[in-house]
Amino acid sequence: MTALPAGPNGGDPVRTFRDFLSSKGLIAICVLVFAVAFNLVHLYPEVAVKVISGNDNVMHLLFLETAVQAITRGQDFTDPWLGTMGMGIPAFHFYQHLPHVTVALVHVGTLGVFPLADMLSWTTYLLLSLFPLSIYWSLRRFGFDQLTAAMGGLVASLIVTPGIFGFGYISYVWRGYGLYPQLW
Numbered sequence: 001m002t003a004l005p006a007g008p009n010g011g012d013p014v015r016t017f018r019d020f021l022s023s024k025g026l027i028a029i030c031v032l033v034f035a036v037a038f039n040l041v042h043l044y045p046e047v048a049v050k051v052i053s054g055n056d057n058v059m060h061l062l063f064l065e066t067a068v069q070a071i072t073r074g075q076d077f078t079d080p081w082l083g084t085m086g087m088g089i090p091a092f093h094f095y096q097h098l099p100h101v102t103v104a105l106v107h108v109g110t111l112g113v114f115p116l117a118d119m120l121s122w123t124t125y126l127l128l129s130l131f132p133l134s135i136y137w138s139l140r141r142f143g144f145d146q147l148t149a150a151m152g153g154l155v156a157s158l159i160v161t162p163g164i165f166g167f168g169y170i171s172y173v174w175r176g177y178g179l180y181p182q183l184w
Contacts, residue, residue: 028136028150035132035154046173047125052117053173057124060100060180063091064116067104077101096181099123120180127183128172132156 052061062084070080078101082091092100103119114122132153139149160168165179172183 024146028146031147031150031154032132032136035157036129039129039131039157043125043129043169043173046128047118047121050118052120057120057180059085061117061120063095063097063100064104064107064120066091067097067100068107068116071104071108077104096184099181099184102184124172124180124183128157128169131167 052058062082066080066082066084067077069075070077078097079090079092082089085091091097103116103123107114107116107119134153135156136149136153139152140146144152156167157169162168165182172179
């Protein structure tokens with residue numbers, strides 16, 4: 001098995017830290033902080049309103065509840081039977097289940113302190129807000145310099161592909177499609 005390439009600095013943490021202290025590194029940090037702050041402010045109504053959207057998030061909340069029930073009953077939570085849709089379906093057998101299982105494990109681990117609907121809203125909000133950091137990290141792994149990667153992170157949230165379920169806000173937000181697993 002081969003390892004991933006070490007990136008532009010050969011994996012040297014001291015050299016990576018020095019790069020961040022350079023003027024280009026500080027500009028890149030400022031650009032990323034601005035991008036994440038913009039997302040946090042712009043997307044805050046997604047968590048401020050305590051209503052589950054009528055898009056696919058209703059189904060994702062049902063998946064979360066099913067995963068929590070399977071965990072608390074000691075069943076296989078990676079492929080539980082979802083008996084409330086139609087005549088029943090093994091939804092996780094055919095659908096991406098890692099996001100739902102992760103949130104369900106956190107919910108059970110915190111003894112249900114946070115309601116599942118709020119956890120669904122907050123994870124969507126935080127993952128979408130931190131999306132520029134993911135793009136920055138990915139572009140750095142591809143070998144781009146700091147400023148190019150930071151600019152990619154800055155504009156990544158603004159790219160819109162209407163109607164084809166791309167990375168725009170509309171794919172994830174309340175008034176959109178509710179593509180929760182894609183965001184993960």
